[in-house]
Amino acid sequence: MNYPFDLLYRVKKPASYIGNEYNLVKKNPEGKVKVALAFPDTYEVGMSNLGFSIIYHIINSREDALAERIFAPWIDMEELLRKRKISLLTLESGKSISEFDILAFSVSYELNYSNILTILDLCGLPLLSSQRDGLPLVIAGGQCTSRPSPIIPFIDCFAVGDGEDIINEIIDTFKEWRLSSKDKSELLIALSKIDGVYVPGVSKTVRRRVIKDLDKAPYPTKPLVPNTEIIHDRAVVEIMRGCTRGCRFCEAGFLYRPVRERSLEVIKKLSSEILKATGYGEIGFLSLSASDYSNLGGLARYIKEELIPSHISVSIPSLRIDTVSREFYEAIGEIKRGLTFAPEAGTQRLRDVINKNITEEDIFKTMEIVAREGWETVKLYFMIGLPTEKDEDILGIANLLNSIKERYRKIDLNVSVSLFVPKPHTPFQWVRQITPKEAEERIRLLKGKLNRKVNLSWHDPKVSLLEGILTRGDIDVSRAIITAWRKGARFDAWTDRFSWDIWEESFRENNIDVDFYLREKSLSDPLPWDFVDTGISKEFLWNEYILSLSGFKREDCRKVGCYNCGVCSG
Amino acid sequence: MVFVRVEYRKFGPLVFISHLDLIRCWERIVRRADIGVSFTKGFHPRPRFSFSPPLPVGFEGERELLDIGLERPCLDIKNRINRAVPQGIYVNNVFFIQHSDLGESVIGGLYNFQWLGGTDRSKLEEGLRNLGLQDWLYTSEQLTSVGISNFKNSLSVPLLFEKGYPSPKKIVELIDGTGEVIWLRLSRVQLLER
Numbered sequence: 190m191n192y193p194f195d196l197l198y199r200v201k202k203p204a205s206y207i208g209n210e211y212n213l214v215k216k217n218p219e220g221k222v223k224v225a226l227a228f229p230d231t232y233e234v235g236m237s238n239l240g241f242s243i244i245y246h247i248i249n250s251r252e253d254a255l256a257e258r259i260f261a262p263w264i265d266m267e268e269l270l271r272k273r274k275i276s277l278l279t280l281e282s283g284k285s286i287s288e289f290d291i292l293a294f295s296v297s298y299e300l301n302y303s304n305i306l307t308i309l310d311l312c313g314l315p316l317l318s319s320q321r322d323g324l325p326l327v328i329a330g331g332q333c334t335s336r337p338s339p340i341i342p343f344i345d346c347f348a349v350g351d352g353e354d355i356i357n358e359i360i361d362t363f364k365e366w367r368l369s370s371k372d373k374s375e376l377l378i379a380l381s382k383i384d385g386v387y388v389p390g391v392s393k394t395v396r397r398r399v400i401k402d403l404d405k406a407p408y409p410t411k412p413l414v415p416n417t418e419i420i421h422d423r424a425v426v427e428i429m430r431g432c433t434r435g436c437r438f439c440e441a442g443f444l445y446r447p448v449r450e451r452s453l454e455v456i457k458k459l460s461s462e463i464l465k466a467t468g469y470g471e472i473g474f475l476s477l478s479a480s481d482y483s484n485l486g487g488l489a490r491y492i493k494e495e496l497i498p499s500h501i502s503v504s505i506p507s508l509r510i511d512t513v514s515r516e517f518y519e520a521i522g523e524i525k526r527g528l529t530f531a532p533e534a535g536t537q538r539l540r541d542v543i544n545k546n547i548t549e550e551d552i553f554k555t556m557e558i559v560a561r562e563g564w565e566t567v568k569l570y571f572m573i574g575l576p577t578e579k580d581e582d583i584l585g586i587a588n589l590l591n592s593i594k595e596r597y598r599k600i601d602l603n604v605s606v607s608l609f610v611p612k613p614h615t616p617f618q619w620v621r622q623i624t625p626k627e628a629e630e631r632i633r634l635l636k637g638k639l640n641r642k643v644n645l646s647w648h649d650p651k652v653s654l655l656e657g658i659l660t661r662g663d664i665d666v667s668r669a670i671i672t673a674w675r676k677g678a679r680f681d682a683w684t685d686r687f688s689w690d691i692w693e694e695s696f697r698e699n700n701i702d703v704d705f706y707l708r709e710k711s712l713s714d715p716l717p718w719d720f721v722d723t724g725i726s727k728e729f730l731w732n733e734y735i736l737s738l739s740g741f742k743r744e745d746c747r748k749v750g751c752y753n754c755g756v757c758s759g
Numbered sequence: 760m761v762f763v764r765v766e767y768r769k770f771g772p773l774v775f776i777s778h779l780d781l782i783r784c785w786e787r788i789v790r791r792a793d794i795g796v797s798f799t800k801g802f803h804p805r806p807r808f809s810f811s812p813p814l815p816v817g818f819e820g821e822r823e824l825l826d827i828g829l830e831r832p833c834l835d836i837k838n839r840i841n842r843a844v845p846q847g848i849y850v851n852n853v854f855f856i857q858h859s860d861l862g863e864s865v866i867g868g869l870y871n872f873q874w875l876g877g878t879d880r881s882k883l884e885e886g887l888r889n890l891g892l893q894d895w896l897y898t899s900e901q902l903t904s905v906g907i908s909n910f911k912n913s914l915s916v917p918l919l920f921e922k923g924y925p926s927p928k929k930i931v932e933l934i935d936g937t938g939e940v941i942w943l944r945l946s947r948v949q950l951l952e953r
């Protein structure tokens with residue numbers, strides 16, 4: 190515990206600030222490159238992020254470096270820190286940022302942008318890179334760095350793509366620089382030479398870094414065991430990275446190509462080491478689409494023969510139960526707790542447009558399993574505002590759900606509807622995002638036709654509006670982020686904290702035309718993320734987009750062969 | 760099945776975790792310690808535990824109790840556990856017992872409150888009187904034990920887990936109402952058994 194003791198008696202969630210997790214190693218800082226790893230959301234969210242945990246592990250496995258953690262303090266804690274003039278302190282040694290060489294943000298969600306500013310400010314650093322000279326160097330990695338324009342003014346250097354190798358190269362470069370120079374601009378130039386690093390003002394473009402072999406990639410086998418419950422409170426083994434099913438709306442599907450699998454041998458080894466080192470009673474096998482893992486049968490056997498007998502429960506978040514053997518899902522507790530699946534759209538036509546390869550038959554097959562096994566609830570996900578969407582497609586959601594409900598009266602259907610945000614680096618990056626008003630109309634239409642016994646919930650369309658602007662925005666948007674933060678924007682991803690009024694005012698005061706970022710774009714329009722090369726060619730994305738409009742489907746390249754998206758050739 | 764009764768301390772950073780967090784924490788400790796625990800059946804198997812009544816968040820526990828059901832009892836349980844604990848839990852004693860009856864036998868706890876600052880004593884005395892606890896406020900004493908040359912206030916109260924008894928949190932509120940409290944130490948010194 191590094192903050193004055195009585196402070197923690199006065200906050201709602203004191204356990205978020207105590208650190209001291211099992212497996213924590215405190216390193217002697219002498220002579221090391223000292224990195225403060227910051228996650229711009231709560232402890233509970235940040236500690237559940239695999240990328241964050243991997244980077245923490247890699248840095249701390251080096252003899253010549255150390256990493257300590259910082260999370261965004263909740264509002265009550267921030268107030269107390271400001272009142273007492275205490276700066277943010279790392280969880281490990283309770284030091285302030287002035288003792289560190291590098292401040293590294295893990296940014297995986299746009300709605301965390303305001304919290305980046307909170308952390309910079311509470312660390313006593315100016316918000317703008319241009320106003321910070323000397324150390325610490327402020328870097329950022331994570332999903333958002335593939336479209337970083339709105340946060341470019343706050344960050345000295347971005348890491349794009351898989352971070353495993355980049356972080357080591359950044360530390361090596363830093364070490365070398367420190368021996369010979371004190372001039373930060375020289376450091377930035379040296380960093381810009383690293384593959385996958387983008388230095389604003391120095392680099393022109395950046396190519397996403399991809400690690401080739403998951404089996405050889407470092408993986409945390411002694412992860413920290415939090416003392417308080419976090420969002421994903423279990424052991425985690427990533428079984429596969431990337432997905433080539435080609436759902437056209439899915440950012441992760443394009444950002445993490447190509448598919449790389451971890452071999453069953455290595456999965457087993459990691460699992461048993463992690464379980465032993467942590468004492469977790471549950472393990473999650475992580476991937477974007479577990480049903481596509483080649484050795485699913487082997488994994489099932491491992492679960493059944495080794496994990497279940499040692500009283501370990503298992504979850505496989507992205508598994509489609511209509512694709513696996515009965516034996517398999519019988520062994521998995523996750524399903525019992527609540528099966529989720531995502532048809533995304535209500536008609537086959539629209540599912541073809543977005544290339545979501547679920548048919549009505551698949552949906553009913555899933556429901557059949559649910560009914561047969563006696564499970565009580567199912568959660569279904571849909572999106573509205575998809576390209577070419579018409580009233581029929583909205584009514585299609587209602588029809589589909591109504592007929593499921595009619596046939597399976599006893600099963601609770603929980604339906605979650607979100608507003609589609611067309612994401613950069615996907616075939617839909619040129620598409621217009623619908624307005625909250627249109628979204629509300631479509632939800633009303635859906636509600637009107639939907640069987641009352643189906644539980645419908647939807648995301649606040651204004652949150653999606655902000656997400657759209659921050660995802661698709663250019664560097665001008667950064668000014669509005671600062672204004673919104675000054676007006677009190679914090680934790681925008683948390684519904685009880687989100688205030689569209691603050692953001693609307695901030696966009697207005699900075700003369701930012703929100704509609705400009707949400708409208709349809711043409712092939713010749715420059716896009717704010719054009720300088721990031723994910724490996725997938727723009728030509729491919731555009732052709733996918735045009736084909737999608739007429740409902741041409743695209744099969745998984747792992748099944749039908751390469752169609753040259755570009756990723757594997759580069 | 761046989762049980763082991765574990766007497767442990769909860770202190771330091773872990774005073775801020777909730778009872779539910781503590782349960783999860785112990786689940787992991789016993790799995791790491793590998794002491795032959797008996798598990799519940801089903802999709803989410805849990806070790807068989809029975810805890811003494813929850814400590815309020817913020818309180819140290821100087822002698823807390825936990826009964827653990829064992830499938831295959833091993834001999835060096837205490838050492839095994841103490842090698843597997845996070846900082847903030849420490850086991851002092853373990854006893855094998857035949858039946859776990861923590862639920863019925865523990866009826867209350869002796870709570871201790873120490874603080875610096877908060878000068879309005881009469882307000883506190885009045886509050887305590889209203890709760891029927893006026894006799895337990897101790898005179899200020901020198902904080903030599905912790906090396907601070909200042910005055911600390913101290914209050915030790917037995918509180919039962921029955922209806923009608925004030926919760927320890929209630930007393931912390933009273934203390935807080937006496938002015939700016941700059942240092943606090945709260946603990947359950949002892950469990951009161953039938």
Ligand code: SF4
Pocket residue numbers: 433446447448746747750751752753754755756757758
């Ligand atoms: S380059 Fe070919 S094989 Fe590689 S991900 Fe793209 S389509 Fe699939």
